[in-house]
Amino acid sequence: MLLSNKLSLVRVFFAPIFFIAYSAAERFSEYKMLILICLTALLVFVEFTDFLDGYIARKFNQVSDTGKLLDPFSDAFLHINMFFCFTVTRTMPAFIFALIFYREFLMLFLRMLSIKKGAAVAARMGGKLKTVLYIITGFCALIMEIADGAGFIAAALRLKTVLTILFYLCAVASYISFADYLIQFRKLTRG
Numbered sequence: 260m261l262l263s264n265k266l267s268l269v270r271v272f273f274a275p276i277f278f279i280a281y282s283a284a285e286r287f288s289e290y291k292m293l294i295l296i297c298l299t300a301l302l303v304f305v306e307f308t309d310f311l312d313g314y315i316a317r318k319f320n321q322v323s324d325t326g327k328l329l330d331p332f333s334d335a336f337l338h339i340n341m342f343f344c345f346t347v348t349r350t351m352p353a354f355i356f357a358l359i360f361y362r363e364f365l366m367l368f369l370r371m372l373s374i375k376k377g378a379a380v381a382a383r384m385g386g387k388l389k390t391v392l393y394i395i396t397g398f399c400a401l402i403m404e405i406a407d408g409a410g411f412i413a414a415a416l417r418l419k420t421v422l423t424i425l426f427y428l429c430a431v432a433s434y435i436s437f438a439d440y441l442i443q444f445r446k447l448t449r450g
Contacts, residue, residue, distance in 0.1 A: 261321045261323060262312075262315055263319075264312070264321075264326050266311050266312035266315065267308070267309075267312050267326065267329045267332075267333040269308045270305055270308060270333035271333050274336050274340040276301075277301075277302070277340060277341055277344065280298055281298060282344070284298070285348060295401055295404055296405060299402070299405070302341075305337065309330070309334060312330060327381045327382070328370060328374075330382065331366070331370070331382055334390050334393075335363045335366070338359075338363075338390070338397065339360060339363055342360075343356065345397075350403070351426055352423075352426060355427065355430050358430045362434055362437050363433075366440060369440060369441070372444070376447065378448070380444060380447065385435060385439040386436045388432065388436070389432040389435075389436045396422065396425040396426060399422050402418060403419055403422055
């Protein structure tokens with residue numbers, strides 16, 4: 260397996276760890292701050308693998324159809340998992356999570372259709388920007404929870420407002436990028 264694809268798998272491996280650790284933070288309040296800080300640091304590392312796998316794939320000519328599918332799948336798996344955690348704790352509105360969840364499954368279906376037609380739908384700029392927005396939102400949510408736990412209530416409330424806007428932007432960006440992928444899919448299947 261190519262190194263770039265192994266780096267994508269790091270995100271798949273990390274997703275259940277995030278879920279377990281985040282759940283533990285909610286259950287064991289005396290360790291919540293420590294767990295959230297560790298999750299934030301771990302998320303920095305895991306999100307860096309997203310940048311690194313793309314860089315390595317391009318730099319060392321490791322771009323493959325497997326990578327074109329594995330990279331966005333790994334991103335979606337991690338981010339849906341992360342957003343689910345935020346939804347359970349009511350940090351993220353449930354209907355926003357549902358909209359994003361549906362989009363990601365529609366995208367998965369679109370990728371499967373494209374494979375059946377003999378083409379792999381690679382990541383597009385809109386999808387990459389949507390992913391960056393997901394990442395920023397995830398970090399903002401964790402930082403808000405850390406600020407709240409540390410007693411910085413005013414800062415946490417300001418972050419909560421920013422976070423609510425970010426969640427809505429995530430939903431909008433996800434469907435704008437999905438529309439772009441639909442257009443690209445139609446071009447691929449016609450050609």
